[in-house]
Amino acid sequence: DQQVKQNSPSLSVQEGRISILNCDYTNSMFDYFLWYKKYPAEGPTFLISISSIKDKNEDGRFTVFLNKSAKHLSLHIVPSQPGDSAVYFCAASTVQGAQKLVFGQGTRLTINP
Amino acid sequence: DAGVTQSPTHLIKTRGQQVTLRCSPISGHKSVSWYQQVLGQGPQFIFQYYEKEERGRGNFPDRFSARQFPNYSSELNVNALLLGDSALYLCASSFGMGRREKLFFGSGTQLSVL
Numbered sequence: 001d002q003q004v005k006q007n008s009p010s011l012s013v014q015e016g017r018i019s020i021l022n023c024d025y026t027n028s029m030f031d032y033f034l035w036y037k038k039y040p041a042e043g044p045t046f047l048i049s050i051s052s053i054k055d056k057n058e059d060g061r062f063t064v065f066l067n068k069s070a071k072h073l074s075l076h077i078v079p080s081q082p083g084d085s086a087v088y089f090c091a092a093s094t095v096q097g098a099q100k101l102v103f104g105q106g107t108r109l110t111i112n113p
Numbered sequence: 114d115a116g117v118t119q120s121p122t123h124l125i126k127t128r129g130q131q132v133t134l135r136c137s138p139i140s141g142h143k144s145v146s147w148y149q150q151v152l153g154q155g156p157q158f159i160f161q162y163y164e165k166e167e168r169g170r171g172n173f174p175d176r177f178s179a180r181q182f183p184n185y186s187s188e189l190n191v192n193a194l195l196l197g198d199s200a201l202y203l204c205a206s207s208f209g210m211g212r213r214e215k216l217f218f219g220s221g222t223q224l225s226v227l
Binding site: 004006032036041042043044045046049089091093095098099100101102103104105106 | 117144146148153154155156157158161168169171203205207210211212213214215216217218219220221
């Protein structure tokens with residue numbers, strides 16, 4: 001039962017353009033969402049998070065949007081830079097789950113010069 | 114400052130064997146979580162320990178066990194290894210045990226079961 005889904009295994013974007021990564025979830029008990037970035041041979045690194053009481057959160061070039069009615073969140077990266085090339089995971093948690101994060105399968109983002 | 118360190122980085126075992134993976138959290142961090150990442154999938158939660166007590170357990174069989182030591186380091190044990198246990202095992206630490214705490218992940222232990 002895949003409660004968090006990232007339906008695009010890969011995404012290719014030109015440097016300087018906007019990258020949009022999408023994530024869908026099925027569990028209505030999820031109320032806290034996160035994005036992690038992972039480079040090869042490294043562990044995931046926290047990028048940005050959003051609580052279900054908000055619909056948008058920004059941090060520099062990164063913005064996460066949450067659409068609770070659609071059970072959908074997205075990560076926007078503007079402008080995209082070559083160093084953004086990595087695998088991006090969305091994750092979700094519930095109040096009862098403590099630090100149990102449920103991750104999606106990941107999307108490999110490639111930024112082309 | 115040292116990040117989360119895991120050892121060994123790579124490990125090869127055969128079916129039926131037992132394995133112990135080790136994790137040292139960032140200095141001052143008291144919570145350690147373990148995740149399993151199978152190739153092509155996202156990490157899957159196995160355990161969380163805080164102040165040496167188990168605070169959360171994922172949907173894994175009893176062959177998986179863990180513990181946390183007084184210095185907050187942690188071990189993950191897997192008994193009776195199966196081919197399907199081949200994966201990257203990630204350890205993450207945080208200062209507190211709350212779910213809003215930022216998790217810092219180690220680079221993982223790549224376990225291959227033959």
